[in-house]
Amino acid sequence: MENFEDLGFSKVDYAREERQGFPEVIYGEGKAVEHIEPIMGKLIERHGKVMVTRVAKEKAEILLERFPEAVYDSTSRILLYGKPVLNFGGEVMVLAAGTSDLFVAEEAAITAEWMGCKVSRLYDVGVAGIDRLLAYRDDITKASVLIVVAGMEGALASVVGGLVQRPVIAVPTSVGYGTHFEGITPLLAMMSSCASGMSVVNIDNGFGAAYQAAMIMKLVSEGVHHETSVS
Amino acid sequence: MENFEDLGFSKVDYAREERQGFPEVIYGEGKAVEHIEPIMGKLIERHGKVMVTRVAKEKAEILLERFPEAVYDSTSRILLYGKPVLNFGGEVMVLAAGTSDLFVAEEAAITAEWMGCKVSRLYDVGVAGIDRLLAYRDDITKASVLIVVAGMEGALASVVGGLVQRPVIAVPTSVGYGTHFEGITPLLAMMSSCASGMSVVNIDNGFGAAYQAAMIMKLVSEGVHHETSVS
Amino acid sequence: MENFEDLGFSKVDYAREERQGFPEVIYGEGKAVEHIEPIMGKLIERHGKVMVTRVAKEKAEILLERFPEAVYDSTSRILLYGKPVLNFGGEVMVLAAGTSDLFVAEEAAITAEWMGCKVSRLYDVGVAGIDRLLAYRDDITKASVLIVVAGMEGALASVVGGLVQRPVIAVPTSVGYGTHFEGITPLLAMMSSCASGMSVVNIDNGFGAAYQAAMIMKLVSEGVHHETSVS
Amino acid sequence: MENFEDLGFSKVDYAREERQGFPEVIYGEGKAVEHIEPIMGKLIERHGKVMVTRVAKEKAEILLERFPEAVYDSTSRILLYGKPVLNFGGEVMVLAAGTSDLFVAEEAAITAEWMGCKVSRLYDVGVAGIDRLLAYRDDITKASVLIVVAGMEGALASVVGGLVQRPVIAVPTSVGYGTHFEGITPLLAMMSSCASGMSVVNIDNGFGAAYQAAMIMKLVSEGVHHETSVS
Amino acid sequence: MENFEDLGFSKVDYAREERQGFPEVIYGEGKAVEHIEPIMGKLIERHGKVMVTRVAKEKAEILLERFPEAVYDSTSRILLYGKPVLNFGGEVMVLAAGTSDLFVAEEAAITAEWMGCKVSRLYDVGVAGIDRLLAYRDDITKASVLIVVAGMEGALASVVGGLVQRPVIAVPTSVGYGTHFEGITPLLAMMSSCASGMSVVNIDNGFGAAYQAAMIMKLVSEGVHHETSVS
Amino acid sequence: MENFEDLGFSKVDYAREERQGFPEVIYGEGKAVEHIEPIMGKLIERHGKVMVTRVAKEKAEILLERFPEAVYDSTSRILLYGKPVLNFGGEVMVLAAGTSDLFVAEEAAITAEWMGCKVSRLYDVGVAGIDRLLAYRDDITKASVLIVVAGMEGALASVVGGLVQRPVIAVPTSVGYGTHFEGITPLLAMMSSCASGMSVVNIDNGFGAAYQAAMIMKLVSEGVHHETSVS
Amino acid sequence: MENFEDLGFSKVDYAREERQGFPEVIYGEGKAVEHIEPIMGKLIERHGKVMVTRVAKEKAEILLERFPEAVYDSTSRILLYGKPVLNFGGEVMVLAAGTSDLFVAEEAAITAEWMGCKVSRLYDVGVAGIDRLLAYRDDITKASVLIVVAGMEGALASVVGGLVQRPVIAVPTSVGYGTHFEGITPLLAMMSSCASGMSVVNIDNGFGAAYQAAMIMKLVSEGVHHETSVS
């Protein structure tokens, strides 16, 4: 049973990289510092580096004392131990509709970089002033994969989705009020989008969008050689 | 009690025009032909004309036998007795995102014309192909009031709302599937729009949007002369 | 690229006035003081004045130190730099159903004034004591545009909507409890209103209602001269 | 075990009158004719009369063949065997906002009459034309109990609730579209009403409202003589 | 305009007693002490007494300094100035399913007493131990009006509703977790109850239930003498 | 790959009995007759018998032609090929609140019998007439497992749950209207029940409840001998 | 009236053990220390031991002063006075999908032990790394009853449900974010599970699941001897 290690409260998944392409990342929300620390320790031991997402500032400060080489980004609330290495060609573009959406956009951008992607950022280009977006139309069409982060009504995703021939991953954010329902409205809107070829991840899930983007870039980088035996 | 007439099942509102600016319109949905016919009769007697909305084809056929001068539009399902008269300057523009939204767009357009407005129509300009919309940017900015009809995620309203300095009234439609929830999603999205100065009416309520647009054109036409005594 | 200025976290929209009729307003909710301050600076530089909405008291105090000429209204939580100028004839009336709805009513009233409108206020006229409302019936019918602010079940909007021939913009508020769902219930009720010619904005969105009211008054003031080429 | 009779698929409740004040009424919806008929038979045997609610026309026709003395009302879809007897003084007033709400209003009115009440009807007095309602203000304030039936946004209940010192029972109806959600919106609105002393029953539940109204009239008729031993 | 007094932020409703049978009660939630105090002052001036509901402890302490004769009940959060007078015969019974529901049950009980009713209390009789409820069956059937306060699934209301021939007013409470949705579940359950003659008020609305109960007792006390002219 | 057989559109699960204790049952809803027939054939071949649930009458008639030995029950819509065998001691009691709930109650009862249980039925014992239920209190407390089937507000489950020391499985039904939401309300109510030791299955899922009841009776019948190595 | 004792705010249920198989357990949430303490006292007097669930740390500390022999578990927030006794053979297995679900899993495990069961724990075996779960397949199939605790999408329950022939009780947890809706999503998913023979309890309701598991083990232990007289 060498694929995982049982810490009692947790079974650390060493087989993750082989199985899923990237080493395990720790989801920090709702985990106590006493739980995060040993898992970090085990993963650093095994992989030499680790990323922890959704780390509140107070927890980060304690963990930084224990792992002084680590770095904490207060916008995305990501804690990194070790440096990202650029593994893949092409470019993941992260677009954000408004200034208030940056905490999600940065979670996506830093995650994609951590997983080996080159990342470009295009922020505050919401559709209420569409000329700001169209000013970057050339850059947008050149990106390999696009992550569109938007709160409010999330219309940016539809407009971008109609401009490109590359996969668009939409991330609704919890930024809004009233009928926005903490992100439900842009999520539903992105799901119902009139633009083809767009898929959606959970509210504020910049990490998940970046994870899929990195999987795509990995596939591009490795190419396609295998075939299944299923008809 | 001369302001309304009591038919037992209905109290016909003769004071509507003085009070609300336009004669009573009959909402046909859920009313039996036996109810619609006498109310039509009373209103024609009083005003010389009448509009009935949401009339199913089968009902329309019966009513057309009784009122052969009436005209029925099968897209909007509106029955008109009498002709609209152009009363107001300026132009109400009705935009529709997709071909399937026309039944609502036409309800809005015909209602606005009935109430005295000049109407221009711009259909199938959904944001997934934004160049189709932008090709008409000049016309859009010239309209006095804009009614934006959209199903799916309703993003057209936000984009139009960001392009003009005139009032935009958004109408979500029941066209879509799955997470679209028969119009709830575009309604919520329009409510949460990042564009300023936009208001929203009920799902498929082309009539209501046109009614408000006509009230605005009437106000423009009549100008502002009164002042209240409230501070 | 002179239409906007890129501050990194934000692209300040200088073309807003030409495109949308009024200079950009800063939505303060969820923006850090470090973000609001430079945008305020840029907009004051360009327009000589600026309005910031939804500014919490603590943030306002810091910003007032930096911009001592600014004024903060604690009911509406609006921060103003510069004085409003009366640009349009006619009158926007703001009605509020209850004392607890004033924070939204004042957001609407101050915004409309800021944008150039004359504003009258009629507060605490909820329908449970309908005589209070009817005592002002003459004033209500004289207003050019009416903004109806109501929490609870929002019935005031329907009653007012049935009394006037001018556009009514309804604003549901988050004031209520239980089945009120923080404003969803009056929003749905206003959407389903039996009164014609009423449109609705997001919960507590006094700003949006006033923005549309001001657009209408601007249209009245400028009149209608252009025509589109669309049929 | 004489209080009920076991028909296998049903246990006919003979003790209902003693326990709840009125004999059992058959709720016809979702019951097959083969189930309704024997229960009707048993109840007629015991009480000499019976009321069946929510009987579809096709079922009614079959039952009328079996019980030729019965009478069917197609608006309320109620089947009556036997005649109502006026047992209580005072008056239950049934108000309906619109013509389309009559199927519920009549269910309430006929039920209240069946249970011994005098009933007055005031129909098509929705708040969008409030003068129609206010024309009957004297009558409204004289009623002993008021049942307010309304679809759309249900605002009539709040207005009536604010005019009287008698109990108001509000009945939301499924009449409306879009954000009306088949009656959920007026139900929530009535629940959140700013008028005091109003209670609400299920959507389209004219029967339930009338049942409570009759219980109140019965209490008035019998007076109050007992006291509990609970402190 | 002697029926109300305009304090600017509020129009104090002096006609309430004549119109609705009882003097205005102040709903304290969401009102600042600076708003409550002058309204209290005006109402004491007029009526010699006043009740304020939903007063947080901190606010109550300030108000008690200003009105030292007032009394504050910390369970129901009601502030009373003046003493209730027993006006009506018969008995309003308040039942509560669990210990945690007492804050609502006491709001109902104290309100009913304030409005002139005799009140009996039967607490902690939830249906999971039905023998506790049935032990009081005699008392329950003797009450004139029953207010059933229940959180969780609210089943107590259905069981009580099936035991009596008097009006039952059900009050769902916000006591529960998970699928209880802060009171929505018992509210929906009470609405869908299989027991006839029950009506429902908003979540935690002990005040509203007691208000209707008092209206019923007032009607019983005054009897029925008037008749409307409506057919 | 002998554990299942691949029919292309379906992989028939022969290992189900060993793995889950009972042979595969066919869920007929949404399956075409052309799909059901070959799967039935394969399972009869393997096990000598088969049960198909949720078979519409029209489909059943076609299948009965193909499998003339099969029997169809029109209340539960179950098609049986082969006879049930009584395998387990004790008794599963199925309770139903109302006559309209029988289609679910019978699905549960027939399934439990098919799986080897002795079943007793107690129907039409809803809590609005609690004496009907309490008349059977002795029988209820003797049952080994209780399946409580209820629509409307589902209160029967809570009352039964408080009377017994045996596992209660609650099945909400789609029988009701308005706020009942086709079964959501009793489901939520059962989930929030104040009675301990009750679990819930999906709306109308009589099959699932019976499946779990049979698993419990099987466990009782086989006793407990194994122990895991997990601490 | 010896079956319960009336403390005014509470009726302590001494008949619970005879009626429901286990002595009353105190649900600590929302109860004040002043309420919990006397009920604990009464139950200790009667049964010599007591369990209190959902006790916040601050309350626990006060209660521990009063009952120094009691023990508090901070993960499950359970307070125990007295020791559990192993009464039943077989084994209840508690599985948890993630580390963050432990607070619910431990509530279930400790409750089951308290009620007399042997409990095995299998934690952090969520389906995203299915090999961790399958590594314990033998142990899983040997358990008598399985309690599956899972947040996020709750898929663990379906997978486990398909592996065993013993009853599975699923417990959704409030661990997740965005579309997880504080546990609604895994609850709905578990309800809609494709695995047969699984039932579900309320969100985070580890206690309820354990209660039913213990009832099952009690039934196994006592065997089945009685039969009802109902057909």
Added chain:
Amino acid sequence: MENFEDLGFSKVDYAREERQGFPEVIYGEGKAVEHIEPIMGKLIERHGKVMVTRVAKEKAEILLERFPEAVYDSTSRILLYGKPVLNFGGEVMVLAAGTSDLFVAEEAAITAEWMGCKVSRLYDVGVAGIDRLLAYRDDITKASVLIVVAGMEGALASVVGGLVQRPVIAVPTSVGYGTHFEGITPLLAMMSSCASGMSVVNIDNGFGAAYQAAMIMKLVSEGVHHETSVS
């Protein structure tokens, strides 16, 4: 204006292929045959082929008369004019949980083939019998992109998502009942999945999933050469 052609009711988008990588596809749902036919004609003229999705059988029969070379697939309801050409290496695998999900799975599979992908199908591998899925583990890990189609609780997506290092696109289906809410439950579950790197499309949207899969395969095929100028 050569990029689209205005048919009045529709603006045919000829620029789609250049802008989005693939020619326009006609969404047949809600479009009349009279609308579909001319658009088909225009697109065949331009591209020599066309795909129409969601075509009801009756419409398909009429269109097949007009376009006899077209082919209609009744499972997916897709109408094809022209043959797909294999353009990309690698393999898109479509997995379906149950037999009833095939209508969506085939929409995905045929669309992906139409757009140039090699497709493998793995059907009826729902997690309730996980051995059926694991029997194909090798094939699953070799696929380039995986589309997982599942109704009920949608757990298949999470399990597959945890087995592979390639992008997984999850498609919830409307197959289920009760708490399944016509696909909302698997959609929410997939959104909340514990597996990383998965994204989700609208309910039953096999087309959208295939579109994104094809975009990924196109990107793999073309490689990454461009870079944006955005930092």
